[in-house]
Structure formats: structure tokens, C-alpha cells
């Protein structure tokens with residue numbers, strides 16, 4: 001499986017992570033074609049939690065999905081940031097991954113990132129291909 005994301009979009013997520021003192025989160029909208037997942041749009045959704053956790057604001061979450069569907073895009077991933085810990089799924093993330101079985105992109109404030117998907121009960125790392133220039 002491969003996640004294809006534009007450099008400008010990935011940089012935006014990392015920039016927001018650096019600027020925020022809480023975890024940032026949102027959706028990756030796009031298309032999935034077999035093992036190939038292409039991100040067309042990154043949509044930030046407010047985090048209603050603080051500390052080292054995130055939960056998307058439910059109304060904003062629904063609005064984001066509605067707007068994406070109008071454009072013919074589907075939810076292909078969820079992204080969030082980790083502050084002062086590596087960009088790998090936490091126990092809490094694992095529970096979220098069961099609810100949202102899409103690709104989970106995690107970034108940290110140093111610009112590291114990783115993408116993961118839950119297969120059965122195993123977390124599998126997804127290859128990230130960054131495309132385009134600024």
C-alpha cells in the first residue's frame with residue numbers, strides 16, 4: 001500500500017504541528033485505487049481535546065465529509081500530530097484505527113512522519129510518496 005501526498009500538503013500539516021501546542025488533526029480526502037491511495041485534499045478539523053490526545057469536533061467532522069463527498073472525494077486517511085513523541089500509533093490511536101480503518105498519517109513537530117493501517121489486529125506501515133514541488 002502506498003500513500004501519495006503532495007509536498008505542499010504534507011508541509012502544511014507539519015507547519016500547523018509546529019505552531020500548535022495541542023495535537024492537530026483532520027482528514028485526507030482523495031481516491032483509493034487498490035493499493036494506491038492518492039490524497040487530493042487535506043482538511044483540518046478542530047481538536048476538541050487537549051494534551052496528548054485528539055478527537056475531531058463532531059460537527060466540523062460531518063461538514064468536512066459532506067463537502068468532500070460533494071466534490072466526489074472519499075475519506076482515504078486521517079492525520080494527526082504527536083508532540084514530543086515519535087510519529088507512531090499510540091494505544092489510543094489503535095482504538096481509533098479500529099473505528100476508522102483508513103490510513104493514519106502521524107507527524108511530529110520535527111517534521112518526521114509515518115503512515116499506518118490496521119490489518120486485522122496488526123499495524124502495518126504504509127509507504128508515503130511525496131510528490132510535486134512547492
Ligand SMILES: [Zn+2]
Nearest residue numbers: 082089090093
Ligand atoms: Zn496519536
